[in-house]
Every structure is written in C-alpha cells, then in structure tokens.
Amino acid sequence: MKRLAFLTLLLLTFTIGISHAKPRAFIFGRGGDSVGLDPAHEEDGESFKVCESIYDTLVQYQDDSTEIEPALAESWETSADGLTWTFHLRRDVDFHDGTSFDANAVLFSLNRQHDANHPFHQVGGPYIYWTDTGLAETVDQISRIDDYTIQITLTRPYAPFIYALTIPAFAIVSPTALKKSGEDFTNRPVGTGPFSFVRWDRNEKIVLKANKDYWGGAPGVDLLIFRAIPENSVRLIELQNGSIQAMEFPNPDDLPLIRQDPDLNIIEQAGMNVGYLAMNMDKQPFGNHKVRQAINHAINKNQIVEQLYQGLGIPAKNPIPPNMWSYDQTTEAYTYDPGLAKQLLSQAGYANGFKVTLWALPVPRPYIPNGRMLAEAIQSDLKQVGIQTEVVSPEWGTYLEKTKNGEHDMAMLGWSADFADPDNFLYYLLSKSSAKKPAGNIAFYRSDAMQSILDQARTETDTTIRTQLYRQAQALFQKDVPWVPLAHAKQIVIARKNVRDLTLHPTSFKYLRHVKIKAD
Amino acid sequence: MTAYLIQRLLSMLLSLLGVSILVFWMVHLIPGDPALMILGERANEAALQELRQQMGLDQPKAVQYARFLSDLSRLDLGRSFRTKGLVAEEIGRHFPPTAELTLAAMLFAIVFGILAGVISAINRGGFWDFATMFGALAGVSIPIFWLGLMLILLFAHQLDLFPVSGRLDALLDLEIERRTNFMLLDTLLAGNLAAFADAVWHLILPAVTLGTVPLAIITRMTRSSLLEVLNQQYITTAYAKGLSQWIVVGKHALKNSLIPVITVIGLEFGYLLGGAILTEHIFSWPGIGSWLLKAVEARDIRPIQGGVLFIAALFMSVNLIVDLLYAYIDPRIRIQSAAV
Numbered sequence: 001m002k003r004l005a006f007l008t009l010l011l012l013t014f015t016i017g018i019s020h021a022k023p024r025a026f027i028f029g030r031g032g033d034s035v036g037l038d039p040a041h042e043e044d045g046e047s048f049k050v051c052e053s054i055y056d057t058l059v060q061y062q063d064d065s066t067e068i069e070p071a072l073a074e075s076w077e078t079s080a081d082g083l084t085w086t087f088h089l090r091r092d093v094d095f096h097d098g099t100s101f102d103a104n105a106v107l108f109s110l111n112r113q114h115d116a117n118h119p120f121h122q123v124g125g126p127y128i129y130w131t132d133t134g135l136a137e138t139v140d141q142i143s144r145i146d147d148y149t150i151q152i153t154l155t156r157p158y159a160p161f162i163y164a165l166t167i168p169a170f171a172i173v174s175p176t177a178l179k180k181s182g183e184d185f186t187n188r189p190v191g192t193g194p195f196s197f198v199r200w201d202r203n204e205k206i207v208l209k210a211n212k213d214y215w216g217g218a219p220g221v222d223l224l225i226f227r228a229i230p231e232n233s234v235r236l237i238e239l240q241n242g243s244i245q246a247m248e249f250p251n252p253d254d255l256p257l258i259r260q261d262p263d264l265n266i267i268e269q270a271g272m273n274v275g276y277l278a279m280n281m282d283k284q285p286f287g288n289h290k291v292r293q294a295i296n297h298a299i300n301k302n303q304i305v306e307q308l309y310q311g312l313g314i315p316a317k318n319p320i321p322p323n324m325w326s327y328d329q330t331t332e333a334y335t336y337d338p339g340l341a342k343q344l345l346s347q348a349g350y351a352n353g354f355k356v357t358l359w360a361l362p363v364p365r366p367y368i369p370n371g372r373m374l375a376e377a378i379q380s381d382l383k384q385v386g387i388q389t390e391v392v393s394p395e396w397g398t399y400l401e402k403t404k405n406g407e408h409d410m411a412m413l414g415w416s417a418d419f420a421d422p423d424n425f426l427y428y429l430l431s432k433s434s435a436k437k438p439a440g441n442i443a444f445y446r447s448d449a450m451q452s453i454l455d456q457a458r459t460e461t462d463t464t465i466r467t468q469l470y471r472q473a474q475a476l477f478q479k480d481v482p483w484v485p486l487a488h489a490k491q492i493v494i495a496r497k498n499v500r501d502l503t504l505h506p507t508s509f510k511y512l513r514h515v516k517i518k519a520d
Numbered sequence: 521m522t523a524y525l526i527q528r529l530l531s532m533l534l535s536l537l538g539v540s541i542l543v544f545w546m547v548h549l550i551p552g553d554p555a556l557m558i559l560g561e562r563a564n565e566a567a568l569q570e571l572r573q574q575m576g577l578d579q580p581k582a583v584q585y586a587r588f589l590s591d592l593s594r595l596d597l598g599r600s601f602r603t604k605g606l607v608a609e610e611i612g613r614h615f616p617p618t619a620e621l622t623l624a625a626m627l628f629a630i631v632f633g634i635l636a637g638v639i640s641a642i643n644r645g646g647f648w649d650f651a652t653m654f655g656a657l658a659g660v661s662i663p664i665f666w667l668g669l670m671l672i673l674l675f676a677h678q679l680d681l682f683p684v685s686g687r688l689d690a691l692l693d694l695e696i697e698r699r700t701n702f703m704l705l706d707t708l709l710a711g712n713l714a715a716f717a718d719a720v721w722h723l724i725l726p727a728v729t730l731g732t733v734p735l736a737i738i739t740r741m742t743r744s745s746l747l748e749v750l751n752q753q754y755i756t757t758a759y760a761k762g763l764s765q766w767i768v769v770g771k772h773a774l775k776n777s778l779i780p781v782i783t784v785i786g787l788e789f790g791y792l793l794g795g796a797i798l799t800e801h802i803f804s805w806p807g808i809g810s811w812l813l814k815a816v817e818a819r820d821i822r823p824i825q826g827g828v829l830f831i832a833a834l835f836m837s838v839n840l841i842v843d844l845l846y847a848y849i850d851p852r853i854r855i856q857s858a859a860v
Contacts, residue, residue, distance in 0.1 A: 397551065400560065
C-alpha cells in the first residue's frame with residue numbers, strides 16, 4: 001500500500017514536472033557556500049563570485065583582458081598631479097529595488113568604508129579590502145560634484161588606483177536597501193548587476209534571476225543558481241548527470257576521465273598568481289647570495305610542476321605571472337643544474353652543505369595545490385646537492401603567523417592578484433617596507449634599490465614608464481633571488497558541452513553574466 | 521518520578537556548565553589566531569588589530585569567558601564572526617536537515633535492524649542467521665564515506681534511480697518556502713506533493729548511508745538479547761502451552777528483549793544528531809555537523825561554542841528520554857525509581 005502511494009507520488013512528480021514551462025537555469029556547482037553578500041565586508045572568493053553577478057563596480061576589466069573599461073562610470077579623468085580622479089556616472093541605471101543609481105549611491109557605498117563617522121560605518125564588520133589594499137590610507141576624500149559626477153582625491157599619487165576599483169568589494173550597493181536591512185543586508189543584497197537576488201538557502205544554494213533591464217544587455221539565462229556541493233567527486237557526478245551545468249575544482253586525478261567525456265568541456269585560463277619558496281635572508285646561510293643562487297639551480301622546477309600540477313600549472317621565473325602587464329619574457333630562468341649548484345655552494349663556503357627547515361603549506365591553495373608533496377620533491381632535490389631539510393607543516397593559522405614573523409628558514413607561500421597591477425604583487429611581497437613583521441615579504445629581502453623602484457612605479461602615472469620600472473624590478477629580483485619562484489597555476493572550470501560563452505577572466509570570475517545554454 | 525526528573529535536569533545543567541568551560545578553553549587552546557585565519561595571506565598588523573578588537577580577542581580570557589557565560593544565561597549564543605549571523609538562528613537553520621536525515625536513517629535502521637535480528641535469532645545457527653550476521657559485520661565495518669560514494673555511483677549515476685545529492689531539485693525548491701527547514705514538512709505545508717515526493721526521493725540514499733552502521737548494531741543487539749530471553753523458562757512454558765512461534769516471539773519475548781536495544785538506539789540517535797559529518801559532506805546536506813566543522817576550520821569562536829553546547833544538550837536530552845522509556849517498557853525500573 002505504501003509502495004503504491006509512493007509510486008503515485010512519483011507519477012505525480014512527472015506529470016506536474018511536464019506541465020511547467022522550465023526557466024532556463026544555469027546551475028553552477030562549487031565546493032563551498034558564500035560567507036556573505038555585502039561586498040564591502042567580504043574577502044573570500046566564494047562570496048565575490050556571487051557578488052560579481054549582483055553588483056557593478058565603477059570600472060571593470062574587459063571580458064578577455066586586463067584592460068580597464070567603463071562600467072557604472074562612463075568616463076573618468078585624472079588631474080595632472082595624479083591626486084584628483086573625476087568619474088562621470090551612467091544615467092540610465094536602476095538598482096534591483098527600483099531606486100535609481102546616482103552620485104549619492106557611490107558616495108554611500110565608498111564612504112561607509114572610508115569614513116569612520118559615516119552612520120553605516122559600524123554596520124557589518126570590518127572593511128577588509130579597503131584596509132588591505134591600502135585605499136584606507138591612500139584615499140583622502142570622496143565627494144559629489146553633481147548628481148552624476150563624483151570626485152575622489154588621494155593623499156599621494158597612486159597609479160594602481162583605477163585597477164583597485166575593479167575589486168568587487170568596492171561595488172556600488174543600493175543605499176535604500178542597506179539602510180533598510182542594516183546588518184542583514186548581507187542576506188538580502190541589492191545592486192545594479194546583471195542578476196538580482198532571489199533567495200539564499202545557506203550551505204545549499206544561492207538563486208539569482210536575470211535583470212532584463214541590465215544596462216550591459218540582458219543575461220543569456222533566466223536563473224543563475226550557485227549550488228554548494230562540497231565533495232569533489234560528487235560534484236563531478238552531478239555534472240555528468242546533467243543536474244548542474246558547470247563546476248570548479250575537480251579532483252586532479254579525475255582530469256584524464258573528464259578529458260575523455262564527450263559531454264564535458266574543460267575551460268582553462270592562465271591564473272594571475274604565483275607560488276614561491278622564500279628564503280629567509282635574516283637567517284644564515286640565506287644572507288649569502290651564492291647560496292640563494294645555488295638553491296635556484298638545485299630545484300628541478302619543470303619536473304615538479306609537471307608532476308604536481310597535473311598540467312594545470314606553468315613553471316615560474318618571475319615574481320609576477322605572464323598575463324600581468326610588464327611581465328618580462330626575456331628573463332632567463334635559472335636552469336636545473338645540480339653540478340653548478342654544488343659549485344656555488346662550495347664557493348659560498350658550504351661545500352658540505354647545511355641543514356635548514358623547509359615549511360610546507362598545510363592546506364591546498366590556488367597557487368600550490370599540494371604543499372606537502374611539493375616539499376618532498378624539493379627536499380629530495382636539495383639533498384642531491386648536500387642540503388638537508390626538515391619539513392615543518394603546522395596548521396594554517398600557525399603557519400601564517402610564524403612565517404610572517406620570520407621563524408622559518410625556507411617557506412612556501414603565494415599570492416593571487418586582487419587586481420591587475422604589478423604593484424599588487426611586488427610591493428607587498430618584495431618591498432623593504434613589507435619586511436616589517438608581521439611581514440608580507442617573508443624572504444625579509446631588504447633592498448633599497450628595489451624599494452626605490454617600487455615607490456617610483458607606484459606614484460608614476462605614465463604606464464610606459466611604469467612598465468620600464470617593473471621590468472627593472474624583475475631584473476633586480478632575478479639578480480638578488482630572494483625566492484625560488486615556483487609556478488603559476490591555471491584556473492579551470494568544467495562545463496557541459498551545451499554551455500556557451502563561459503570564459504574565465506585572468507583575475508577572477510566575471511563571465512557568468514554572458515553564459516548561455518544551447519538547447520539540446 | 522517528578523523528583524527523579526528534576527534531579528536529572530539539574531545534573532544535566534551542571535554537566536552543561538562543565539561543557540561550556542571545556543569548549544571555551546578548547547577553542548582558545550587550538551593553535552592559530554582566529555583573526556589571522558580569516559585574513560590569510562593578506563594579513564597586516566593594522567587589519568589584524570582591528571579584527572581582533574572586533575572579535576573581542578584583545579580582552580583577557582577571563583573577561584571573555586565571563587561575557588560568554590553572561591550571554592549564555594540570557595540564552596544569547598552570540599553572532600558568527602564569519603557570516604555575521606546569529607548563532608542561535610544558524611543552529612535553528614542547520615539542525616532540521618540533520619534531524620530529518622537522522623530520523624529517516626534511524627527509522628530505516630530500527631525497522632530493518634529489529635526485523636533482521638529477530639529472523640537471525642529464531643533461525644539460530646541456520647543459513648539466515650549466518651547471512652544476517654555476515655551482513656551486520658560488514659555493516660559495522662564499512663567506511664561510510666566509501667559506502668555513500670558507491671551508492672551514488674551505482675544508484676544515482678549508473679542506474680539513474682535516485683538524485684545524486686542535495687535535499688530537493690533546485691527548481692522545484694523555488695516553489696517551497698522554508699518555514700521549518702524540515703523539507704518533508706515544508707513541502708507538505710506548501711501543499712506541493714510533487715516536491716514532497718522529490719524530497720523523500722532525495723532522502724533515501726543518505727538515510728541508507730547514515731543508517732547502515734546503526735542497522736548493523738541494532739541487528740546484533742536484537743539477536744543476542746532475544747536469544748537470551750528465548751532461553752528463559754517462561755518461553756518454554758509458552759511453547760508448552762502450544763502457542764505459535766510468532767506469538768511467543770512477537771508477544772512474549774520481543775518486548776522483554778528490547779531494553780538493551782533501546783539503549784543502543786538512544787546512543788546511536790544521539791551520535792547521529794550530533795552531526796553526521798561524512799554523510800552530510802557526501803550528499804551536500806546542509807546539516808549541523810558540516811556547519812560546525814566549517815566553524816572549527818575558520819576558528820569562528822561563537823558558533824563553535826554554541827554548536828558544541830547545543831549538541832551536548834541534545835545528547836543529554838536523548839539519554840534522558842531513553843531512561844524514561846526504560847521505565848515505560850520495564851515496570852520493574854518504574855518501581856525502583858518510585859522508591860528513590
């Protein structure tokens with residue numbers, strides 16, 4: 001009897017299912033849920049991934065490059081001294097709640113982050129990106145000129161400024177909605193983006209629907225759903241079964257299988273990141289230039305990257321990735337040459353080698369998928385030239401704390417771009433001012449020459465001159481070698497064959513606004 | 521009885537206070553600065569300071585504990601630093617999926633476990649006894665993670681009989697308002713039978729996965745307990761009266777053999793409610809186990825404290841209910857407790 005009832009219900013499912021006209025839904029499977037959807041407070045990729053579809057920033061990247069193009073700001077100009085930026089805003093834009101976008105909205109969105117006296121400054125927690133990218137100190141004032149013009153003045157010329165404005169954390173939110181929801185805005189976000197928020201079932205899914213009036217053109221699907229499917233292999237089965245249309249983070253071991261699947265496409269894009277091995281120059285023997293050179297020659301980088309990244313990484317030779325402007329193609333990578341490494345070591349007075357600690361990342365990061373295996377490979381290469389290493393791998397919080405305070409001899413770490421400007425890598429990772437503890441520069445590389453180049457490049461507004469300066473910085477890095485630059489990891493998404501116009505952007509996700517599903 | 525209940529409730533309160541001390545200090549003993557965990561590679565001194573202050577981590581530990589207790593006395597579990605949500609609300613949202621899954625798993629385990637145990641006991645030494653005991657052995661030793669994946673591969677992927685993971689079809693779900701977050705209840709409240717059927721359909725594989733270990737344990741316990749009862753003289757008497765096996769076992773033996781089985785059921789129930797992390801992970805089930813795990817990974821202090829306390833209280837309550845059930849099933853216990 002029960003069984004009969006169940007079968008009847010199943011039958012009902014089918015009949016009801018057929019009677020509904022299905023909306024075109026694009027379901028994206030990912031490993032975890034977003035933390036929050038109030039962009040100013042977020043700092044994790046899973047939150048930004050959704051925010052990018054709900055909100056717009058003043059300026060944005062072009063779809064396929066890191067060139068800047070207009071978004072909510074139609075045009076902008078800089079004063080000759082580089083201190084005043086004027087933005088002219090679009091006039092035809094509404095927020096999803098029906099209120100109109102104008103200078104007040106920009107002022108509200110940015111000033112609540114910047115101005116400690118703003119009535120909504122205390123709402124929702126810290127403004128991590130505003131502080132971390134240095135805008136908190138760089139920006140002096142944000143003011144309104146008229147309904148559709150705003151002006152931002154800086155405390156000092158800061159060339160990366162316009163790139164920093166592409167960060168989703170600095171997106172424009174609806175002041176009306178935020179005032180109404182307060183702390184709860186993170187659960188009911190309202191922006192101007194291509195999709196508007198529908199609902200969020202925490203740790204299950206976030207549902208967005210197309211904003212048909214989007215100023216950049218209506219999106220290609222009716223619904224955009226982000227589903228949290230924590231287990232990698234289950235996510236892949238969902239994709240194979242067709243219950244989701246695209247996914248990220250497959251098990252590397254599944255890649256050969258995916259490549260053979262006629263229903264699936266692998267979409268790849270070079271990532272804007274670097275994984276590196278920093279040598280702590282505050283500790284001997286790494287103060288010795290020849291030792292650092294020797295280690296660069298001793299590690300068989302190409303082989304390691306090939307084996308550990310499963311085709312999803314390229315060996316690094318510069319501290320910035322190849323898709324970053326000013327990247328120096330002509331840099332000669334340190335060749336794998338254990339003989340030469342030994343020679344350099346004995347010239348440095350370490351013919352019998354030495355013993356140091358090698359810190360291995362305890363968690364997978366985008367730039368280094370498996371720190372412990374990488375450590376083993378490096379350990380065995382260094383052993384060949386007589387360097388003994390003890391692998392240390394405390395849990396993530398301790399790892400960060402201790403490496404930032406210089407307790408390591410050698411430590412692996414990496415960086416993913418916040419925005420497409422070399423300053424975002426070089427200043428934080430290699431300047432002398434970042435070598436103060438807790439340090440971003442965990443090689444504790446203190447070069448006055450490097451500092452002066454980076455300072456100059458930061459204030460210079462002419463991109464040609466900046467490019468020259470960053471080339472000099474790369475050459476200097478190559479000469480001083482505070483790190484062994486290891487790899488740049490690629491980003492991938494697996495999609496079903498009928499998915500169209502899903503392209504990855506070098507810096508981040510921006511592509512879901514164009515995605516379409518071809519009818520089978 | 522009432523005195524007994526009050527006594528139990530008081531001792532429960534005392535235990536919870538103990539748990540609160542334990543969990544408070546444990547969170548502070550695990551290595552890793554919570555502020556640093558949140559900021560990651562980007563951490564700098566200014567941002568760290570600001571964050572620590574916001575999280576109240578700059579206060580002395582004793583002050584932090586006092587604040588925690590005073591909030592607790594007002595039943596305020598605080599806010600998650602990661603999601604900004606109220607911990608009590610988050611528990612309220614993530615507990616129903618786990619409860620629903622646990623109930624389904626236990627239903628499966630109890631029905632089939634007792635059935636298999638009885639079959640095994642009355643066929644002692646025979647083929648069915650051997651087969652059930654072999655199955656039960658396999659059941660307790662099987663890794664849940666592996667079992668879940670295999671069920672998905674076979675029944676969801678190869679045979680396409682069940683959905684792979686999740687609680688409801690993503691599009692059907694749009695028609696359902698989450699009032700209780702018990703999916704079966706919400707779909708019924710919405711009067712949407714198709715969605716209800718779909719929810720049941722989604723529940724089956726995870727319930728079987730989660731219920732397999734308790735199923736095996738209940739089977740073995742029922743068997744051994746029933747065998748013991750079947751050896752007693754009153755059973756021989758019953759047979760001698762010419763009663764059929766079904767009546768002897770079903771009416772006279774089974775109820776008397778259930779006390780240890782109920783103990784096991786209670787314990788298993790408590791464990792599963794505390795979070796079936798692996799099953800939740802495999803089936804993308806947004807339950808309290810995976811929610812708590814995320815909080816631990818992020819060193820999100822308030823949810824860890826609130827979550828552990830909640831689970832401890834739940835476990836104790838289940839135990840209490842089981843003890844009360846004993847009294848219901850076995851009059852001798854009732855008499856004893858009345859004497860206390």
